[in-house]
Amino acid sequence: DADVTQTPRNRITKTGKRIMLECSQTKGHDRMYWYRQDPGLGLRLIYYSFDVKDINKGEISDGYSVSRQAQAKFSLSLESAIPNQTALYFCATSDPGTSGSSSYNEQFFGPGTRLTVL
Amino acid sequence: GESVGLHLPTLSVQEGDNSIINCAYSNSASDYFIWYKQESGKGPQFIIDIRSNMDKRQGQRVTVLLNKTVKHLSLQIAATQPGDSAVYFCADRDRGSTLGRLYFGRGTQLTVWP
Numbered sequence: 001d002a003d004v005t006q007t008p009r010n011r012i013t014k015t016g017k018r019i020m021l022e023c024s025q026t027k028g029h030d031r032m033y034w035y036r037q038d039p040g041l042g043l044r045l046i047y048y049s050f051d052v053k054d055i056n057k058g059e060i061s062d063g064y065s066v067s068r069q070a071q072a073k074f075s076l077s078l079e080s081a082i083p084n085q086t087a088l089y090f091c092a093t094s095d096p097g098t099s100g101s102s103s104y105n106e107q108f109f110g111p112g113t114r115l116t117v118l
Numbered sequence: 119g120e121s122v123g124l125h126l127p128t129l130s131v132q133e134g135d136n137s138i139i140n141c142a143y144s145n146s147a148s149d150y151f152i153w154y155k156q157e158s159g160k161g162p163q164f165i166i167d168i169r170s171n172m173d174k175r176q177g178q179r180v181t182v183l184l185n186k187t188v189k190h191l192s193l194q195i196a197a198t199q200p201g202d203s204a205v206y207f208c209a210d211r212d213r214g215s216t217l218g219r220l221y222f223g224r225g226t227q228l229t230v231w232p
Binding site: 035040041042043045058090107108110 | 127164167207224
């Protein structure tokens, strides 16, 4: 079973529609992230959450909002979708780790949601 | 701005050869570096990481080299196989980051020819 799941996997919508992308994790991690991936631009951070009471903006938060409903769930919303939000969206989780951890800050990614805004 | 970048967007190698993927970074405060592999249609997967107090770290068929003097990171894949074909991302973390934020490069597409 996947540790980080995302729904839906694919979505086509129209300009102006409200869209919610959901992420769930079974890793028990406190930290969760939402990234956007565009061709040639790599991964860019939209929002991140330290724990259920903590939400922080990333590099490109305009036009997006998030909700951390529980430790295991982190949702990304596009209040009014526009075509330049067409992209691949990834959720990720991480654990603070310890100084002796071999994976000091590894982030575990979900399979992604391909969103197309027409 | 983006602190991590890649020298080449694509790399093609013959099966069995060694691959070297390079990455340059600009943030002197970066204290942790990580390589991810992303296969088509999938999310990035961890390959190997290295802390700034190390110059080299080896995994299974992979080696990461860190040269802090010139702010350069490389991923070496030994005996490259067709299954290694993917996009490879490097990422770094700022020492001052308390929330584990990683900054990703744009990625290098590795293609392995039989």
